[in-house]
Amino acid sequence: MDYLIDGLATALRLLAAGDAETFSAVWITLAASGMSIAACLAIGAPLGFLIGYHDFPGRRAVRIAVDTALCFPTVVIGLLVYLLLSRQGPLGDLGLLFTIPGMSVGLTLLGIPIVMAMTALAVEQADARLRLTLLTLGANGRQVLFATLWETRYHLMLAGVAAFGRIVSEVGISMMVGGNIKWHTRTITTAIALETGKGDYALGIALGLVLLAIALLLNLVLAGLRRRAGR
Amino acid sequence: MSGHETRSGHPLPPDTPVAHVCGDPAEAGTGVPCTRGNAPLYQLEGVVRRHGDRTVLDVPRLDIAAGGITGVVGPNGGGKSTLLRLLALLDAPCRGQLRFAGEAVGPLSSGRTADLRRSVTLLLQEPYLLRRSVYENVAFGLSVRSGRSVRFWRSGHGVRETADAVRGALELVALDPDVFLRRRWFELSGGEAQRVALAARLAFSPRVLLMDEPTASLDEDSAARIADAARAVAERGTTVIVVSHDRDWLEPLAGRILKVRRGQVEG
Numbered sequence: 001m002d003y004l005i006d007g008l009a010t011a012l013r014l015l016a017a018g019d020a021e022t023f024s025a026v027w028i029t030l031a032a033s034g035m036s037i038a039a040c041l042a043i044g045a046p047l048g049f050l051i052g053y054h055d056f057p058g059r060r061a062v063r064i065a066v067d068t069a070l071c072f073p074t075v076v077i078g079l080l081v082y083l084l085l086s087r088q089g090p091l092g093d094l095g096l097l098f099t100i101p102g103m104s105v106g107l108t109l110l111g112i113p114i115v116m117a118m119t120a121l122a123v124e125q126a127d128a129r130l131r132l133t134l135l136t137l138g139a140n141g142r143q144v145l146f147a148t149l150w151e152t153r154y155h156l157m158l159a160g161v162a163a164f165g166r167i168v169s170e171v172g173i174s175m176m177v178g179g180n181i182k183w184h185t186r187t188i189t190t191a192i193a194l195e196t197g198k199g200d201y202a203l204g205i206a207l208g209l210v211l212l213a214i215a216l217l218l219n220l221v222l223a224g225l226r227r228r229a230g231r
Numbered sequence: 232m233s234g235h236e237t238r239s240g241h242p243l244p245p246d247t248p249v250a251h252v253c254g255d256p257a258e259a260g261t262g263v264p265c266t267r268g269n270a271p272l273y274q275l276e277g278v279v280r281r282h283g284d285r286t287v288l289d290v291p292r293l294d295i296a297a298g299g300i301t302g303v304v305g306p307n308g309g310g311k312s313t314l315l316r317l318l319a320l321l322d323a324p325c326r327g328q329l330r331f332a333g334e335a336v337g338p339l340s341s342g343r344t345a346d347l348r349r350s351v352t353l354l355l356q357e358p359y360l361l362r363r364s365v366y367e368n369v370a371f372g373l374s375v376r377s378g379r380s381v382r383f384w385r386s387g388h389g390v391r392e393t394a395d396a397v398r399g400a401l402e403l404v405a406l407d408p409d410v411f412l413r414r415r416w417f418e419l420s421g422g423e424a425q426r427v428a429l430a431a432r433l434a435f436s437p438r439v440l441l442m443d444e445p446t447a448s449l450d451e452d453s454a455a456r457i458a459d460a461a462r463a464v465a466e467r468g469t470t471v472i473v474v475s476h477d478r479d480w481l482e483p484l485a486g487r488i489l490k491v492r493r494g495q496v497e498g
Contacts, residue, residue: 127359129355129357129358129359130359132321132353132355132359133355133358133359133361135321135348136319136321136351136352136353136354136355136432137352137371137372137375137431137432137435138348138349138352138372138375138376138435139375140345140375141345143375147361147371151361151362
């Protein structure tokens with residue numbers, strides 16, 4: 001039991017002292033997650049709107065594929081992106097392997113199905129009178145799209161926060177595509193895995209506390225958004 | 232046929248304007264032709280609308296003149312709302328031809344139909360207010376026409392005109408702009424929400440205002456305000472078509488009453 005208490009005390013000291021290694025992992029995590037969540041929303045929200053709003057042949061199959069992608073193991077995504085970005089891969093010339101943008105590519109693939117599925121659900125569940133109202137007020141197709149996304153904005157934010165929660169806490173993609181390089185691509189989760197393996201629990205606990213704080217913050221935001229979305 | 236009759240011979244009250252006032256802001260930029268003289272605004276020929284195998288509307292011939300107030304009555308499930316959706320250019324006939332302002336209405340997805348639809352508006356029985364302020368709700372129709380965001384209403388070109396139109400529309404439905412402009416959608420009673428929804432449609436001076444049971448859940452006072460607003464816009468040249476079960480409210484208001492029963496239109 002003592003090693004747990006010692007580990008916690010050391011972890012708090014590391015955080016209070018602003019330990020460079022600890023905060024490097026936090027910064028890299030936020031940078032990679034921030035880049036990927038922006039890409040997830042830019043790509044996933046319009047695609048989610050399309051499958052939630054339009055009835056087209058094969059829509060059901062697309063929904064099933066998106067829902068299946070929600071359960072995709074992160075190590076499989078990591079392997080796929082690794083193969084694409086590796087020197088012999090089709091995107092090897094971009095030099096993205098073992099970089100933060102490279103990790104963001106993998107994390108974006110993880111987050112897009114979440115944003116797509118939640119956006120499609122929000123649009124499907126939007127009040128049936130919304131579309132009629134927009135059309136009878138004179139909105140064209142593009143204006144209907146943007147106005148519907150604005151009307152479901154709290155649900156979209158909910159999708160973004162949920163995707164961010166998944167991205168920030170994953171380990172497989174960051175480990176395989178980032179390579180867990182200290183000061184460069186070591187994230188909170190990969191650092192915890194490494195330091196625990198080495199028996200250095202203090203750094204692992206300190207980073208775990210940061211991750212828990214992020215999770216708490218996300219959940220507070222989610223609760224607020226759910227309340228506003230339900231109004 | 233006199234100047235105060237529809238092509239199908241239905242009389243209109245002497246003071247009913249029979250032609251739309253050309254130069255209406257609703258037509259600006261839409262390319263929708265004006266109807267002149269006594270040419271009908273709507274012409275339905277052999278129009279059939281089906282839901283599955285069931286025929287819900289079958290109209291061999293119906294003309295509706297521009298201007299004035301037309302009432303539509305009939306039992307539930309008779310086809311009134313189906314007729315209204317056709318006139319709002321939200322649905323297309325399964326068979327037959329619908330002409331609006333002398334022009335045959337094409338596929339709903341065509342850009343031309345979208346242009347025509349901009350001169351027509353429909354107030355739903357249970358209107359939906361956008362999750363925004365009253366100002367933004369009422370200005371929405373103007374903003375989609377101008378392509379400008381209404382949320383930046385404190386500055387920018389054309390903002391004064393938008394603000395004036397919004398205030399004017401709220402005054403038409405007897406809501407004090409100083410009290411209501413900044414209210415949010417969830418701060419309104421049912422009657423106020425109905426009147427804000429109507430103001431949102433009046434703000435852009437539509438050529439045709441269609442209303443589906445606008446007084447269904449309103450008290451007498453609110454219903455009277457809706458009637459006053461309908462009269463006011465009809466006097467300005469807007470063609471008003473109202474579906475209502477409340478004949479006591481509708482008959483003094485409408486110059487012509489259409490009866491829709493089992494998909495057939497009479498009157």
